[in-house]
Amino acid sequence: MNKRIMRPRYNAFTVARATLSRLHHRRILTAPNPSEGFDFICYMASKAKSINKALNDAVPLGTNPLVLKIREAMRFSLLSNGKRVRPVLCLAACELVGGHESTAMAAACAVEMIHASSLIQDDLPCMDDECLRRGKPTNHKIFGEDVAILTADAFISLAVTHTVAATSENVPPARVLRAVTEMMKAVGTDGLVAGQAADLEGERMRLEENNMGLEHLEFTHVHKTAALLEAAAVMGGILGGGCDEEIERLRSYARCVGLMFQVVDDVLDVTKSSKELGKTTGRDLIAGKLTYPRVMGVEKSREYAEKLNREAWEHLRGFDQDKVAPLLSLADYIVSRQN
């Protein structure tokens, strides 16, 4: 095997190159690097292709004119050019515990639906009032607020029914039920709802840069971002047939990755342009919103992201090296992403 080292941080990497290089170096010195020689770009592209096809099949336009607009709005948000981080995480977790991609594909699509649902809601005028998302107008700008809100509901419903329908033949009902419960926990007051509520509350309070601020920020992001990434990984582990210990290690890994994801997001918001990200940037700063760069500065935020990445790797130590490579590379990809 002569796979090239293609981890994304060696491609589009500009910002934290030096720090990450040190981190990479440290890893190589202390332990063999399981993601070494793994072609992550190729892996990610191949998974994204399968996921996009599955998402397209999961939401047909149908023939009923009375729900056509909802279906169009669902397809508009779901089939836009997202990074598919959550579904890839789900599939990679499933494969890590010995499951086949097809076993977790419905769940992978489901978490992307939940993600799409939460983005539609976050963008509403009464929430973050965004008009740009992934380089296109936001859902409510095109379909209207009423349709956007119903579309968000439709996604939550479909996420459950789609997962159940697609797994019922191959996965024991107890496992499907456990997976669905994980997903729905990530939606409510233990997940996205709590995160968005805390986010809105934080904006209202315009907290100062102190410890209370950091606690609030951590709560917001653990719930707003990490919870669904956690559900994605855990669902993959459950449906793939993982044992409890494997599932819990996937959970710990995903929590780190999820928080890291948001720290990086906050950094990108102050260091990148709207064009580069495909969404309005700098708004957090203008709104005086609590973010990691605001609380601890850009450089310390990057260091924190790297620390979380190391912890994420640590949680997966001891798994089969070939099987763990995608998840480790995914963590690297998230910490070094540029959009």
Added chain:
Amino acid sequence: MNKRIMRPRYNAFTVARATLSRLHHRRILTAPNPSEGFDFICYMASKAKSINKALNDAVPLGTNPLVLKIREAMRFSLLSNGKRVRPVLCLAACELVGGHESTAMAAACAVEMIHASSLIQDDLPCMDDECLRRGKPTNHKIFGEDVAILTADAFISLAVTHTVAATSENVPPARVLRAVTEMMKAVGTDGLVAGQAADLEGERMRLEENNMGLEHLEFTHVHKTAALLEAAAVMGGILGGGCDEEIERLRSYARCVGLMFQVVDDVLDVTKSSKELGKTTGRDLIAGKLTYPRVMGVEKSREYAEKLNREAWEHLRGFDQDKVAPLLSLADYIVSRQN
């Protein structure tokens, strides 16, 4: 046993007394009446009491200040003085197939949560823009639109996790999964979302009183109202351990009751005052909204409701007379309700 005949149509009944009396008479002449001698008022009050307690326990305020507002908003909408028709239906269906009340109580609470969620959304400014519900200000009027939208999500999530948590010890996972799937189908594009989308579309189109209008109206109400009542009954049947045939008969019964519920709702909107209903009335008429009285007139609408009631009864023919009495009386109660 000397139970008094206390069906509600003999109490608060004023509008369609003559017609319903004929219907009742016809039943008595053709077959023994299983709801005869059943004290429905007492039954409903007792069930509502258990349900209200269970609902109160299902949504504790909790200690986290960052989600406190969401919890308050959930409790505000969930614990208001609703009629609890859906949860009673769920419990009665469970008991009909031989299950105990406690087996289906979580599901009964869950359908009420879904109902509360849909009411919160329907009332939003971008939907029906209501400021009054059950005699109190609507959720968004008190907590703001952002919190109201998150509260609606939180209910959908909790409906699933609560049902799973409360049934996992006593009900086989395959049945719990089936029940949860029924509930989530009732939320999405096969249920509430489709109904509300069609309702909004109908308002936009301001259809004339023709056959196309009636078809549209039927689609709207089957999805907006009947789907969740159907899920309530079917969930009760599934969790109570019913066989497929029993569950399907419960489904057919509930579809009739659900559509009938909405026909009666439309009639009440034009014949009752806001004070009597605890919500703004006459708005459908003013908005030129498609309703049964508008399409077929008040009298024909009442006749249609009675026809649906007869059909509902028919679907439950052959069940044990004592066990079926609550569901038959519930149908009678809905057709004759005054608020």
